[in-house]
Amino acid sequence: MGSGRPELLGTPSGTTLRFGTLVALALATTWFVAGSFASAWPADPFLEDASCQVRADLYLTSTNSVDPDEAKWALYRECMSGLFLPRIGWLVGGVALLLLVAAVVYVVLPRWRVRRSRLELLDHESCPALWSKLEGPLGELVAKAGLARAPEFRLDPYSTRAGGVAFGTRRKPVVCLDAGLVALLDRDRAGFDAVVLHELAHVRNGDVATTYATLSVWRAVLSVVLLPYLVFYLSPLLDWNLPNLDSPITAGLLVRVFLLVLLVYAARTAVLRSRERYADALVALWTDDTDPYRTLRAEPEHRRVLRWIAIHPTRVARNAAMSDPKSLLRNGFGEALMSGLAIQLAWSHLVAGLSGISWYREGNESFLVMRVVWSVAVASLVCVIALRGAAYLRAGGVGRWTFVRPGLGLGLGLAIGLELDLSRAAARIFGNGFVVLGAAILVLVTALVCAWAGLVAVRLADRARGWLGAVSAAAVVVVCLSFLGWFRELLVAEVLWRDHLGPAFTLVSGYGRVAGIVVVPFLLNSDRVLTAAAVALLWLVPLLLGRGSARLGVLAGLVGAAGWGVVAVALSFTAGGTPEAAAARSAWELVAVVAVQVLVAALVARRSELVTALLATWVVGVVGCLGIWALHLDGWQVDSVLAARPSQVLPVLGVVAALGGAVFARGAVVPRRGSGRLVVAAVLVVSAVAVVWWPKAPRAAALLPEAGPEVVVNTDQAVNTWQYGGGFDQFMAVRFASDEVFKAFEAEDTARIAEACEKASARSEEAAAFPEPPGAEVAESWRAGLALLVPGARECVKIYRDGGGDSQVMLDGFIKSLPDFERTLTLLNAARESTLPGSG
Amino acid sequence: MAERDFVVDTARSVVADLAPDELALFEPVSRAYLRDPKKVLSDRDRPGAVLGSGIDIAIALLSPVALGVATAVYEHLLDKTGEALVERGGKLFKRLRRPKDAPEITADQLDGLRALAIERAKELGVADDLAEKVGDAVRTTLEREL
Numbered sequence: 001m002g003s004g005r006p007e008l009l010g011t012p013s014g015t016t017l018r019f020g021t022l023v024a025l026a027l028a029t030t031w032f033v034a035g036s037f038a039s040a041w042p043a044d045p046f047l048e049d050a051s052c053q054v055r056a057d058l059y060l061t062s063t064n065s066v067d068p069d070e071a072k073w074a075l076y077r078e079c080m081s082g083l084f085l086p087r088i089g090w091l092v093g094g095v096a097l098l099l100l101v102a103a104v105v106y107v108v109l110p111r112w113r114v115r116r117s118r119l120e121l122l123d124h125e126s127c128p129a130l131w132s133k134l135e136g137p138l139g140e141l142v143a144k145a146g147l148a149r150a151p152e153f154r155l156d157p158y159s160t161r162a163g164g165v166a167f168g169t170r171r172k173p174v175v176c177l178d179a180g181l182v183a184l185l186d187r188d189r190a191g192f193d194a195v196v197l198h199e200l201a202h203v204r205n206g207d208v209a210t211t212y213a214t215l216s217v218w219r220a221v222l223s224v225v226l227l228p229y230l231v232f233y234l235s236p237l238l239d240w241n242l243p244n245l246d247s248p249i250t251a252g253l254l255v256r257v258f259l260l261v262l263l264v265y266a267a268r269t270a271v272l273r274s275r276e277r278y279a280d281a282l283v284a285l286w287t288d289d290t291d292p293y294r295t296l297r298a299e300p301e302h303r304r305v306l307r308w309i310a311i312h313p314t315r316v317a318r319n320a321a322m323s324d325p326k327s328l329l330r331n332g333f334g335e336a337l338m339s340g341l342a343i344q345l346a347w348s349h350l351v352a353g354l355s356g357i358s359w360y361r362e363g364n365e366s367f368l369v370m371r372v373v374w375s376v377a378v379a380s381l382v383c384v385i386a387l388r389g390a391a392y393l394r395a396g397g398v399g400r401w402t403f404v405r406p407g408l409g410l411g412l413g414l415a416i417g418l419e420l421d422l423s424r425a426a427a428r429i430f431g432n433g434f435v436v437l438g439a440a441i442l443v444l445v446t447a448l449v450c451a452w453a454g455l456v457a458v459r460l461a462d463r464a465r466g467w468l469g470a471v472s473a474a475a476v477v478v479v480c481l482s483f484l485g486w487f488r489e490l491l492v493a494e495v496l497w498r499d500h501l502g503p504a505f506t507l508v509s510g511y512g513r514v515a516g517i518v519v520v521p522f523l524l525n526s527d528r529v530l531t532a533a534a535v536a537l538l539w540l541v542p543l544l545l546g547r548g549s550a551r552l553g554v555l556a557g558l559v560g561a562a563g564w565g566v567v568a569v570a571l572s573f574t575a576g577g578t579p580e581a582a583a584a585r586s587a588w589e590l591v592a593v594v595a596v597q598v599l600v601a602a603l604v605a606r607r608s609e610l611v612t613a614l615l616a617t618w619v620v621g622v623v624g625c626l627g628i629w630a631l632h633l634d635g636w637q638v639d640s641v642l643a644a645r646p647s648q649v650l651p652v653l654g655v656v657a658a659l660g661g662a663v664f665a666r667g668a669v670v671p672r673r674g675s676g677r678l679v680v681a682a683v684l685v686v687s688a689v690a691v692v693w694w695p696k697a698p699r700a701a702a703l704l705p706e707a708g709p710e711v712v713v714n715t716d717q718a719v720n721t722w723q724y725g726g727g728f729d730q731f732m733a734v735r736f737a738s739d740e741v742f743k744a745f746e747a748e749d750t751a752r753i754a755e756a757c758e759k760a761s762a763r764s765e766e767a768a769a770f771p772e773p774p775g776a777e778v779a780e781s782w783r784a785g786l787a788l789l790v791p792g793a794r795e796c797v798k799i800y801r802d803g804g805g806d807s808q809v810m811l812d813g814f815i816k817s818l819p820d821f822e823r824t825l826t827l828l829n830a831a832r833e834s835t836l837p838g839s840g
Numbered sequence: 841m842a843e844r845d846f847v848v849d850t851a852r853s854v855v856a857d858l859a860p861d862e863l864a865l866f867e868p869v870s871r872a873y874l875r876d877p878k879k880v881l882s883d884r885d886r887p888g889a890v891l892g893s894g895i896d897i898a899i900a901l902l903s904p905v906a907l908g909v910a911t912a913v914y915e916h917l918l919d920k921t922g923e924a925l926v927e928r929g930g931k932l933f934k935r936l937r938r939p940k941d942a943p944e945i946t947a948d949q950l951d952g953l954r955a956l957a958i959e960r961a962k963e964l965g966v967a968d969d970l971a972e973k974v975g976d977a978v979r980t981t982l983e984r985e986l
Contacts, residue, residue, distance in 0.1 A: 118872065118875065118876075120868045120871070120872075126868075127864075127867060127868050130864040130868060133864045157868045157869045157871065157872035157880070158872050160898050160899055160901045160904065161896055161897065161898055162895055162897050162898075162899050163889075163892055163894070163895045163896060164892065164893045165889045165890075165891060165893070166891040167890070167891060179865060179868075179901060180897075180898065180899030180901060181899070182865050183861070183862060183865060183899050183901055184899060185861075186861035187861070195895055198893045199891070202891045207891055208891065211891055212890075215890065272891075276894060296895045296897050311889070311894075312892070312894035313894075318894075
């Protein structure tokens with residue numbers, strides 16, 4: 001009999017959470033699709049949006065460049081606010097419809113199944129003879145399964161198989177027995193018991209409600225969300241408008257929807273296979289037999305490919321679950337990947353919907369709130385991975401990759417989920433090197449976070465359910481928030497480099513090459529307090545749970561810091577007196593701190609655990625911070641921005657150093673002497689000062705160019721937006737009005753000429769008051785044409801309505817403006833054609 | 841009604857002789873058979889159902905075979921001796937009085953029906969020795985009741 005049964009029963013399986021992620025994905029996808037429908041009815045938000053962009057002079061093109069002028073954004077949001085109410089109606093209505101359909105499917109499906117398959121109710125009235133025979137054995141099995149209330153038993157009289165199935169609802173679970181299985185009661189009682197117990201295990205585990213609720217939700221999503229969505233987007237193709245296939249949005253959407261359905265199906269079947277193995281393990285436990293189905297071996301093995309989509313696990317997997325239940329506790333790469341992907345996609349679709357009603361934006365707390373939401377969801381998965389992995393190890397499992405492997409899967413799922421976001425249908429999947437690099441870092445950091453959480457869970461052991469467990473879970477949330485919550489910046493990695501990091505690197509490299517390199521991680525960390533808190537938790541939590549040595553860590557850190565002090569003092573003699581030289585010197589001092597951190601970590605790792613090395617590098621960082629302040633302080637000011645906030649980089653680089661030092665670990669652990677709590681408390685107090693407070697540096701050399709990032713706009717897209725936003729209407733109104741004047745002159749009708757000139761004057765003045773096109777060339781020709789037409793039309797009115805007026809100005813206005821307007825039209829058409837699909 | 845009674849009663853008798861442990865199950869299986877004989881007799885493997893046991897081994901049930909064989913016998917009798925014989929048979933099974941003018945069934949005819957039952961049982965996937973027993977049981981039942 002295998003070990004691991006107490007852990008199996010006492011450890012969360014995580015499948016409910018995984019089903020939960022699928023439901024969350026379904027709801028968020030519905031939310032997103034409803035937002036897309038809102039763009040089609042009742043108003044045409046595309047035109048409204050274009051109009052608002054024109055009015056606010058804020059052209060949102062594909063460059064991802066953000067205009068820093070908040071006034072433009074305020075004007076744009078105010079203009080767009082009229083569209084939000086119907087959009088909210090769509091969002092709420094879409095989700096309500098989904099839930100309604102899902103509820104109907106959930107309730108009706110079991111009844112329909114009973115009716116369609118003509119399943120006989122097993123009771124005294126329907127099958128008196130059979131029930132009198134089955135009542136006793138089934139009652140015993142219900143008691144053995146620990147069920148307070150027996151499910152409804154039904155018979156499939158058409159099936160001669162020895163199988164059963166559980167279905168129904170939470171209130172009314174049903175276990176259906178095949179006729180062949182019932183016949184086993186007298187022929188193979190052990191086989192009969194095993195199969196019935198398997199179905200009762202599903203009832204006991206709550207699989208019936210969670211499984212069928214999830215299936216109902218996804219059936220509802222397919223029928224009332226994804227199918228209408230595809231029809232909505234592909235309807236032009238139904239008219240054989242095949243060039244639409246070339247549209248990157250259509251192609252990207254098709255690929256993403258296909259992959260979404262495929263992945264959800266794969267995730268669903270993976271969770272179902274997991275539930276089957278859990279049910280088998282319980283059967284083995286209840287029957288005290290590691291092979292209770294030995295007399296029923298006839299099921300064909302799935303082929304290798306089909307195993308991935310099969311609802312039931314292979315025979316080998318089922319045997320493993322029954323003979324070695326602890327194997328169920330081992331986290332799989334694939335299940336973590338699917339969960340991460342579902343969380344990421346759900347979050348992205350939720351955010352897309354919230355952006356549509358302008359809640360998710362700069363200027364409020366939405367970014368922080370949604371980052372916390374994401375972090376809590378991801379931290380839940382990390383906690384499940386950690387708890388299950390720790391239970392697996394406690395039960396005697398072995399494996400160095402127990403936490404890292406699912407961590408890699410989770411990270412990969414998060415990275416892929418970001419790319420499959422339907423709202424990014426126009427973007428190429430992993431379209432540039434920055435995104436690939438960022439995704440690789442995300443995967444690696446996720447694996448490390450899972451490994452750390454696993455370390456904590458192993459130390460927690462049975463205390464995981466107490467307050468220590470709750471505190472540790474909160475620590476996991478903070479760590480996820482800081483170390484993984486930056487993922488959104490992956491989407492704008494190229495822009496981030498182009499607009500911020502690149503210019504800063506170029507500028508600061510002028511002060512010194514090392515300073516240019518140091519400034520990049522310095523600017524990457526936008527919230528040093530949160531980052532430092534997360535890094536502190538990395539060593540603090542395991543230390544308080546009994547891992548590592550506080551005294552050794554602090555001692556090693558102080559010794560290392562003393563060595564750094566000697567180097568830093570020597571560096572101070574080499575520096576010049578300019579702000580640029582101060583920046584370069586502080587960069588060298590930071591590099592020296594990191595070098596000492598690496599050295600200390602390597603030495604500590606040979607004597608103790610990684611936790612001790614983390615503490616040692618932390619202490620080196622804190623003392624280094626205080627030392628840099630001391631060397632640069634003049635009153636309450638310093639002479640370098642890098643010297644003002646060393647804690648912006650040192651905690652994270654300390655972690656990197658500790659991980660590097662861990663390469664030299666020999667597995668030797670020095671026994672702890674005392675808890676070291678006083679030492680830790682002292683470190684925390686000093687650290688709080690070093691992290692929260694920082695001196696100002698008003699005369700320091702700048703790290704960023706004064707001009708700020710240039711707003712990059714795709715001119716053709718912007719001009720196109722201008723046309724849709726009312727610009728083309730203005731253009732055509734002016735042209736029609738001019739044509740009417742020419743026709744009136746041809747007719748030699750003075751009254752008609754006067755009337756046409758009045759209209760031309762009004763239209764041209766309206767056009768002059770309308771925002772100019774956002775392209776320089778087209779704006780110039782448009783402006784030149786209007787500059788002639790406005791006075792020309794005005795003089796025409798004077799001549800033919802009031803008497804007087806300058807006829808030459810009038811003639812110039814109508815005739816000489818024609819080439820400018822022709823040129824304007826040519827440029828407008830060129831802009832429109834350049835934005836068509838396939839234009840390159 | 842005559843056909844139903846004949847088939848169910850004959851099959852029940854066969855099951856009682858050869859697989860008495862199935863008698864309790866015979867009742868719902870025969871109801872299902874009368875609703876949809878093909879479905880009961882077809883040996884379709886069921887793909888893995890959600891939250892199913894995943895055990896798809898077929899169990900040799902005699903009830904569907906007995907019902908299938910009884911149907912074949914009934915149809916044969918209908919062809920050979922006409923509705924009257926069957927009507928009489930049905931009535932016998934209901935323990936009604938035997939009409940004086942009803943035709944007698946001969947030993948040769950019973951042997952023929954036994955052979956038919958064996959052939960049909962084999963068609964339904966029953967092993968040879970069990971098929972022989974089914975044939976014997978059918979013959980005995982018909983001999984006793986007719």
